[in-house]
Amino acid sequence: MWSILILVILSILSYLVTDELIPKLKDLFIKAGLYGVDLCKNNNKKIPEAIGVISGCVFLVTSFIFIPTVFGNDLIERELFPHNEFAELLAALLSICCMLLLGFADDVLDLKWRYKLLLPTVASLPLLVVYYVNFNSTTFVIPIPFRQWLGVSINIGFLYYVYMGMLAVFCTNAINILAGINGLEVGQAIVIAASIIIFDIIELRGDQFKAHTFSLHIMIPYLATTLALMKHNWYPSKVFVGDTFCYVSGMTFAVVGILSHFSKTVLLFFLPQIMNFIYSVPQLFHIIPCPRHCLPKYSAEMDLLQASRTVIAKKDLTFFRKIIVQVLTILRLIDKVEDKESITINNLTLINLVLIKLGPMSEDRLTVTLLALQCCCTLLAFLIRYPMASYFYET
Known part of the structure; x- marks a missing residue:
C-alpha cells in the first residue's frame, strides 16, 4: 500500500x-x-x-x-x-x-x-x-x-x-x-x-x-x-x-x-443522472419542443432562479405529445399552464423539477440542494449494494 x-x-x-x-x-x-x-x-x-x-x-x-x-x-x-x-x-x-x-x-x-x-x-x-x-x-x-x-x-x-x-x-x-x-x-x-x-x-x-x-x-x-x-x-x-x-x-x-x-x-x-436522463427524454428526442438552453430562468428583480419553460402550440399537439403531457401531469412532474392556443410547461430537467417543487431559490442554494440529492442517492446506492444485495445474489 x-x-x-x-x-x-x-x-x-x-x-x-x-x-x-x-x-x-x-x-x-x-x-x-x-x-x-x-x-x-x-x-x-x-x-x-x-x-x-x-x-x-x-x-x-x-x-x-x-x-x-x-x-x-x-x-x-x-x-x-x-x-x-x-x-x-x-x-x-x-x-x-x-x-x-x-x-x-x-x-x-x-x-x-x-x-x-x-x-x-x-x-x-x-x-x-x-x-x-x-x-x-x-x-x-x-x-x-x-x-x-x-x-x-x-x-x-x-x-x-x-x-x-x-x-x-x-x-x-x-x-x-x-x-x-x-x-x-x-x-x-x-x-x-x-x-x-x-x-x-x-x-x-x-x-x-x-x-x-x-x-x-x-x-x-x-x-x-x-x-x-x-x-x-x-x-x-x-x-x-x-x-x-x-x-x-x-x-x-x-x-x-x-x-x-x-x-x-x-x-x-449515477442515480440522479439516470433520473434526469429519463425525465429529459421527451425533449432530448424533440418529442416536446426543446430550446437551445434549458437553464433555469434568472429573475433580476428577486435575484433568484425560476424554472424555465417551453411552449407547445395546440395545433402541433400530436397524440403522442398529448399522452406524454397527460402522464407527466398525473405524476405531478410538470407545472402546466394552458390557454386556448398553447400549453406551457417547465423544461424537463431535474434542475427545473427541483425549482417547481421547492420554489424559486438562489443559484448557490440550488446547487447545494442538487448535490445534497446526489449524496442521498449515494447512500441509497450503498444500501442497495450491501444490505439489499444479499436478497438477490449469494454472498
Whole structure:
C-alpha cells in the first residue's frame, strides 16, 4: 500500500498545481475566444470556458508520473512483469486522453449532439480491446428470484461489449445533461468520485484487491484535480468547465467501472443522472419542443432562479405529445399552464423539477440542494449494494 501513499502525495501536489494554473491561464482562453456569459447572472462579464482541459491535463500527467511507482519494481524482474495490468492502465489513460482531446475539440468547434454520442464510442475502443484480450468475460450473474427461469448466469457475448460502449456514452453525457449552474457539474463529479473511492476502500478486504487498487490509482488524482477546479467553478463562478471536463469525468468513471468489474455499482452512483436522463427524454428526442438552453430562468428583480419553460402550440399537439403531457401531469412532474392556443410547461430537467417543487431559490442554494440529492442517492446506492444485495445474489 506504499504506492497509495505516494499517489496521495502526488495528488496533493496536483491539486496545488491545478489551483495555481487556472487563474494564470484563464486569460489565454478569453484571448482565444473561449469564453461565455453566465446566463444566470445580471451581468455580461466574460468567463473563460473549457477550463476542464487544465484539470484534465494535470490529472493525466500525474497518472503518467505515477506509472514508474506502480511498476518500478517489476521492471527489474522482467520475466515477472505484469503485462496485463500494465496494458489495462495504459488503455485506461489512452481512453481518458482521447476523451480530453475530443472534448476540447467539442468546446472549440461546438459539435452537434450526434457527434457527442459518437466521440465517447470512439474513445472507448482501446478500453474494449484490452478488456477483450485480458478478460473477455461476457457473463451476467442472474439475480436469485429469476434463476428458476434464466439459470444461474447467462452469457450475452457481443452484447456485453455493446453494453460497455453504451456505458461510456452514458457516463460522458449524463453529467453534461445535468448542468448549467455554477458548481453543479464539478460538484456531482466530486460526489461520484468520492463514492467510488469509499467503495474501493471497503472492497480492498475482498478477493478483488488488485481491481480496486487499480481503481484507486485513477480516482485519487482525478478527485484531487477536480477539487481544485471546484474552487474556481463554485458560485460565483470564475471559470466554466466546458464539455471537456464532463467527457473526461464520464470516461474516467466508465474506465474504472469496466476494468475493475463493478460497472453496475458505478451506475448506482449515477442515480440522479439516470433520473434526469429519463425525465429529459421527451425533449432530448424533440418529442416536446426543446430550446437551445434549458437553464433555469434568472429573475433580476428577486435575484433568484425560476424554472424555465417551453411552449407547445395546440395545433402541433400530436397524440403522442398529448399522452406524454397527460402522464407527466398525473405524476405531478410538470407545472402546466394552458390557454386556448398553447400549453406551457417547465423544461424537463431535474434542475427545473427541483425549482417547481421547492420554489424559486438562489443559484448557490440550488446547487447545494442538487448535490445534497446526489449524496442521498449515494447512500441509497450503498444500501442497495450491501444490505439489499444479499436478497438477490449469494454472498
